[in-house]
Amino acid sequence: MQKRRSHKKSRNGCQNCKKWHTKCDEQGPPCNNCTLRKAKCVYNHPKAEALSNNNSLTIRPRNRDTTISPISVERPRGDVGAICAAYGGPSRLLELELMHQWSTVTYKAFCGIPEDVPYLQGLLPRTALEYDFMLNCIMAISSLHIAHTAGETNSAKYVNAGLEYYNRGSSSFRTYLGKMNAENAHVLYMFSAIATAVHLSIPKCASTLDLLVVALDLVNGSTSIGMMAMPWLLNSALPLRLFISRMGASKDLIDVDSRAALARLRAINDLRHGATVEPVSDGGETDGVIEIRDHELYEMAINGLETCYAEEARGLLRGFCTAFPGLAGKPFTSLISKSDPFALLIVLHWAVLLGGLDQTIWWGARIAEKLALEVSDLLKMSHPDLSLEWADAMVWVHDRMGLSWSQVRELSYSSGLSSDSWEEPTLTQESESFLI
Structure with missing residues (x-):
């Protein structure tokens, strides 16, 4: 009788890796595959603590x-x-x-x-x-x-x-x-x-x-x-x-409706942060970081968003809106990670551009709708007063993306921001040095 050959496959991987037919590092829970996919990692047998290797x-x-x-x-x-x-x-x-x-x-x-x-x-x-x-x-x-x-x-x-x-x-x-x-x-x-x-x-x-x-x-x-x-x-x-030589689209190319939406964001920023004295917290950065006051930080993000709207309207630099995080700056990204409500409102307006991307830029377009719905739900659940105050802005985003917003439409509200008071400041050059 022919002797059965031994195999080198381990039977100690987690349940998910077995289901996915992928090699488990057996260093969990959670293993690296489950960590990357944000999945719950479960082993059939108790695992020893992961080795201190760099994964x-x-x-x-x-x-x-x-x-x-x-x-x-x-x-x-x-x-x-x-x-x-x-x-x-x-x-x-x-x-x-x-x-x-x-x-x-x-x-x-x-x-x-x-x-x-x-x-x-x-x-x-x-x-x-x-x-x-x-x-x-x-x-x-x-x-x-x-x-x-x-x-x-x-x-x-x-x-x-x-x-x-x-x-x-x-x-x-x-x-x-x-x-x-x-x-x-x-x-x-x-x-x-x-x-x-x-x-x-x-x-x-x-x-x-x-x-x-x-x-x-x-x-x-x-x-x-x-x-x-x-x-x-x-x-x-x-x-x-x-690519750099072709940057510089005029904001006049942005459609009137979108310009009004950007002006509304600036009006909210002026109303909420115009008298700010203390610099914004950027996530624990230490010495060597230039302190940016929160009104300036949000203004920089809105200016970056306006640049993206202008470039997308001109259409010379395809997919330029994916550069928005770099234009907005690292401190703004830190605010998003903390679910800062006004930062999320700005991201909501970015989702409009992502949703309008050429479908060949599939990796950006695929998250637009889910991002808009998730941010909107988070604002409604965690900041109900602000979601009422900002209902005009949020409904505009959903209308532009073709998403339903029936609950907000049924609400009666007054934001206290008259469209007559919205101004469209000149786009600054703070973000011109960003290179995608």
């Missing part, structure tokens, strides 16, 4: 500037080959499919100007052959893109593969980040930019707002990398110099 993607400034906090994002462990074997088919065929997906469809989601096409479609994937972190990043976002359009039966395979590719890429990315130079700066920048799309594309049990907070931190991290590597980026194959 996160950390973006640190090259110059060790203590005013820029590192960005940590939990990531899973696993093996793509095992995933492919679980669903049938070798990993090489999957990788061929994913590279074809990138070069024919997925790259379009990151094209802001026509000159981006040859760079993203040809040069970046060719360069990625020399940088494994970028190659894995391309595989990850392409796999998640297929999962976005695939049926329920097939989507799990691509989601799991996307997680594993991203896991591989993030490990290598950390190593290269400390060795940034003129040759690899544009590749590192593109990885950090696409990482935001990866996180917004992964199906999770967490709220859309929680998912957004993580993505906003990644946007700020990408902005930091861009600013540190700016001299290299401007002279790299990435057509960033052309």
Whole structure:
């Protein structure tokens, strides 16, 4: 009788990883896969406390500037080959499919100007052959893109593969980040930019707002990398110099209805924060951070939002509204994480732009409706008085997005802000140095 071969597969993984057919790191609960998906992690047998290994993607400034906090994002462990074997088919065929997906469809989601096409479609994937972190990043976002359009039966395979590719890429990315130079700066920048799309594309049990907070931190991290590597980026194959030269759309291009909505936000800011003396808390930053008073902080965010509305109205820089978090600034992101009501109201107006994105920018457009509904519900439940006071603004957002707002429509209210008193201040240049 032939002797049965022993296997090396562990039977100690969590229940979710078994259900997803993905390799569990067995370091939970929660394991990294469940952490990334915000899922409840349950083991059939009690697990020992996780080892103190580094399972996160950390973006640190090259110059060790203590005013820029590192960005940590939990990531899973696993093996793509095992995933492919679980669903049938070798990993090489999957990788061929994913590279074809990138070069024919997925790259379009990151094209802001026509000159981006040859760079993203040809040069970046060719360069990625020399940088494994970028190659894995391309595989990850392409796999998640297929999962976005695939049926329920097939989507799990691509989601799991996307997680594993991203896991591989993030490990290598950390190593290269400390060795940034003129040759690899544009590749590192593109990885950090696409990482935001990866996180917004992964199906999770967490709220859309929680998912957004993580993505906003990644946007700020990408902005930091861009600013540190700016001299290299401007002279790299990435057509960033052309992109910057085409910025500067006039606010006069914004439709009258949207301009009135932005003026309403400014009126609310003046009413609530115009007499502010104390600087806003930005989440515990220490020495070296310039204090920004809350009226100025909100005004900067509204100015950034106005810039996005203007650029989207002109249509020269495709998907420019995804740059809003960088325009608004890191302290504003901190306010969103704390569910600050006025910051959420501003985000609600950003959701209008996300909802109007070209459907090829699927990773941004897919969260718009859920974000608007979740923020609206949070304001109504946690700040009922303010939701009545701001009903005009909230109803406007829902009307623009084609969402129902019957409960608010039935309410009788008076906001105390006459449209005659709204002013449209001149757009300042505070955000001109931001580079997507």
